[in-house]
Amino acid sequence: MKNSKDKSGLFINLLSVVVFILFAFQQKQKITVYLIGDSTMADKEVIAYPETGWGMPFHYFFDSTVTVDNRAQNGRSTRTFIEEGRWQPVVNNLHEGDYVFIQFGHNDEVPTKKSYTTPADFTANLEKFVNESRSKKAIPVLITPVARRKFDANGKIEETHAEYTQLVKDVAKKLNVPLIDLDKESQELVQQFGAADSKYLYNYLDPGENPHYPDGHKDDTHFSELGARKMAEIVLHDIVKLNLGLASHIRVVHQQEKK
Amino acid sequence: MTKAKLKYGLFTCLPVGMVCLLPLLSFVLPLKKQVTIWMIGDSTMCQYDSAKFPLTGWGMPFAEYFDSSVTIENEAKGGRCTRTFIAENRWQPIIDNLKEGDYVFIQFGHNDEAKNYPDRYTTPEDYRKNLIKFITESKDKNAIPVLITPVSRMKFDVAGNAVETHAVYSKIVREVANEYKVPLIDLDQMSIQLFQKFGSKNATLLFMQLDPGENPDYPLGIYDNTHFNTYGARHIAELVLQGIKKDNLELQDRIIEKKKKN
Numbered sequence: 191m192k193n194s195k196d197k198s199g200l201f202i203n204l205l206s207v208v209v210f211i212l213f214a215f216q217q218k219q220k221i222t223v224y225l226i227g228d229s230t231m232a233d234k235e236v237i238a239y240p241e242t243g244w245g246m247p248f249h250y251f252f253d254s255t256v257t258v259d260n261r262a263q264n265g266r267s268t269r270t271f272i273e274e275g276r277w278q279p280v281v282n283n284l285h286e287g288d289y290v291f292i293q294f295g296h297n298d299e300v301p302t303k304k305s306y307t308t309p310a311d312f313t314a315n316l317e318k319f320v321n322e323s324r325s326k327k328a329i330p331v332l333i334t335p336v337a338r339r340k341f342d343a344n345g346k347i348e349e350t351h352a353e354y355t356q357l358v359k360d361v362a363k364k365l366n367v368p369l370i371d372l373d374k375e376s377q378e379l380v381q382q383f384g385a386a387d388s389k390y391l392y393n394y395l396d397p398g399e400n401p402h403y404p405d406g407h408k409d410d411t412h413f414s415e416l417g418a419r420k421m422a423e424i425v426l427h428d429i430v431k432l433n434l435g436l437a438s439h440i441r442v443v444h445q446q447e448k449k
Numbered sequence: 450m451t452k453a454k455l456k457y458g459l460f461t462c463l464p465v466g467m468v469c470l471l472p473l474l475s476f477v478l479p480l481k482k483q484v485t486i487w488m489i490g491d492s493t494m495c496q497y498d499s500a501k502f503p504l505t506g507w508g509m510p511f512a513e514y515f516d517s518s519v520t521i522e523n524e525a526k527g528g529r530c531t532r533t534f535i536a537e538n539r540w541q542p543i544i545d546n547l548k549e550g551d552y553v554f555i556q557f558g559h560n561d562e563a564k565n566y567p568d569r570y571t572t573p574e575d576y577r578k579n580l581i582k583f584i585t586e587s588k589d590k591n592a593i594p595v596l597i598t599p600v601s602r603m604k605f606d607v608a609g610n611a612v613e614t615h616a617v618y619s620k621i622v623r624e625v626a627n628e629y630k631v632p633l634i635d636l637d638q639m640s641i642q643l644f645q646k647f648g649s650k651n652a653t654l655l656f657m658q659l660d661p662g663e664n665p666d667y668p669l670g671i672y673d674n675t676h677f678n679t680y681g682a683r684h685i686a687e688l689v690l691q692g693i694k695k696d697n698l699e700l701q702d703r704i705i706e707k708k709k710k711n
Contacts, residue, residue, distance in 0.1 A: 236513050237705065237707065239510070239513050239683075240510075240680075240683050247502065247503070247679075249499075250499050250502040250503075250666075251502075251664075251665050251666070387651055390651065390654055390680075398691070399687055399691075400687055401514050401690060401704050401705060401706045401707070402514070402705070402706075402707050403707065404706055404707060404708075414680060415503075415678075415679040415680040415683060416654055416678070416679070416680035419503055419678075419679065419680075423663060423664060426665065440665050441500070441665055441666065442665075443500075443665060443666050443667070443668060445666075445667055445668050445669045445671075
């Protein structure tokens with residue numbers, strides 16, 4: 191009697207393992223998350239360390255089914271990214287179920303920069319990214335440009351991307367694209383740190399502190415390792431909040447409670 | 450052109466030409482001898498798998514600041530004291546591979562001093578002996594040992610002063626360095642000053658301190674006053690790089706320094 195019980199138990203166990211494996215394979219299709227954007231997102235050359243784009247820590251949070259392919263480049267706007275032939279290879283490589291995370295604005299919005307893109311062209315370029323991603327059955331995600339560190343005299347953070355952030359939101363609404371309002375959420379984070387302490391989030395270095403920046407450095411746009419990781423965490427939380435399929439590919443860690 | 454003139458021309462041109470070529474060659478050929486920095490120590494120095502991110506040993510960012518003439522071998526291991534590092538046969542293979550001009554960066558103490566962990570604890574006497582062993586055996590191979598006091602834990606008193614957390618064991622490192630004429634990087638003191646500069650509230654930004662739910666790798670959160678995150682590890686690596694310069698080690702010429710702006 192005991193023996194047959196054991197046998198049926200074994201069978202149920204085996205069955206559940208098989209079902210689990212089938213389920214796991216079906217669920218966990220290999221996907222690529224393409225990041226397209228500017229310097230605030232880009233991978234950095236070692237000589238630029240500790241400047242860190244938020245796409246760098248973003249790599250670490252997914253399970254083995256996800257490849258993060260960070261195509262973001264310093265200094266690029268939507269227009270120059272396309273003109274330099276950086277978008278077409280992404281489209282060519284896109285597979286069904288891949289993601290395209292789109293964060294531009296810093297270089298589009300400055301009229302004195304060579305990368306300047308008019309609001310109308312910015313909108314058209316975002317729509318191009320969205321539509322061409324969808325034509326390959328990939329999932330575009332629009333991200334408003336991450337905040338700069340700029341405070342008014344009362345210690346309140348100031349909006350620095352107002353016009354172009356709104357354009358991103360408009361495209362997201364019009365084409366029904368998942369939106370991560372990183373501009374707003376990063377402003378909240380920077381405000382929480384406050385006018386003085388928020389410099390820890392950005393690439394601030396004293397003279398003589400770091401061999402890569404012997405004169406020191408004060409940068410209110412580009413992040414330190416800390417700031418980049420915090421921004422990546424915001425994006426990650428929004429992936430969960432938006433209920434994107436990608437959320438199921440975030441690494442699950444069973445952390446042990448400290449004794 | 451006469452033969453004599455030609456000869457004269459050759460004799461002057463050749464050396465002049467060679468002298469002119471030298472700076473060019475120095476770019477093409479690595480004139481610097483290749484050296485390896487062997488790093489021995491504990492969890493505050495070691496490499497971590499990306500699954501533990503943002504947990505970072507200071508040896509990780511440290512490796513990003515040297516030119517191609519330097520190889521970093523980070524042999525530090527979590528939970529190890531001088532005693533177990535030797536007993537587990539982690540030291541002998543390094544000695545076997547040491548070459549003339551190599552460096553050995555030695556940073557222990559966190560586990561040696563932990564009396565509550567008998568499997569880690571090393572008495573002050575044995576700690577001293579083990580440091581001396583690392584030094585003399587390195588020197589026997591014409592390598593350059595560098596002693597590093599254990600990087601501080603984060604501890605502030607009620608007045609907000611960063612306080613010493615390794616008093617006994619750091620003192621031993623300083624004494625041994627002095628006695629054996631070994632370059633010393635007093636990372637314990639330097640890191641205390643760093644924490645002080647950040648202050649008691651902001652120094653937490655350097656450590657593995659994550660709120661529950663903030664980071665998927667640590668869903669329950671973590672409040673660790675010993676181990677560094679990416680940001681903290683880089684700051685500690687910067688202190689060690691500064692120590693290399695302060696000690697005027699030959700190694701400083703191999704640190705990649707971006708040109709100062711005029």
